[in-house]
Amino acid sequence: MAQASSNRPLSPHLQIWRWGPAMLVSILHRVTGNGLAFAGLGLLLWWIGSIAGGEASYQTFIAYVWTGTTSRLAEVTSILGKVVLIGLTWAFFQHLATGLRHLVLDIGAGYELNANARWSILTLVFSVCATALFWAFVLMPR
């Protein structure tokens, strides 16, 4: 396939195709998956490494990601950290739901137009609700 030097017209895709639920959740599956792969696993490794590194390294992790108490930089990064953590939870639930949907589609079920659109939308509903419930549970005093 010719690369930079080609002046052939490109076929439009985003400006032409009407967005449907299945299109949206399909690209969300890719976006959430890669977001989880880079940000999620990165955070997980930092967390594990900080525990293995001892009390001080763990406190550094907690300060930068959540509490923001140790320095001005930590105050800033902890805001980002909260956003990232909540975003990653949503990404996980969304990726989980569309992943399960993939398994159903793999056996050949769920391709009828109405069912397909309905279950696509349900993955979005599930992920938002599950994220809200999860954080309500974690943040409530117990």
Add this chain to the structure above:
Amino acid sequence: MGNGTSIGRVRGLGSSHHGTHHWLATRLTGVGNLVLIPYLVISLALLTSYDYASVHAWLAQPVPATAMVLILLNTVYHARLGVQVMLEDYVHGEGGRIATWLLINIVPAAATVFGIVCVVRIALGGA
């Protein structure tokens, strides 16, 4: 061209014959994640405190430590497969393919080993 011509075969064009395995491995590791990640998330949600002592004590126990090692093997491999598919779609050119190939093999391997070393240290009482 593909693998129908001599030059195609020499250049390694055409089917890699690895697609089916990639597809199956994605499903297998996905099922693994279905068990492991909810376990991790629920265990963390049920912890009463997130200070160092509590988290360290939890991770040092045999089942959580085993789950964490399994997550590092299973989830990192699942992530690697998914990232590979994305990069295959969006990265073009020979240089990009070589860079992708290096990244997609080296980074997950290094991450997995680092994570396992950390968990083993915690579980065996060395950290």
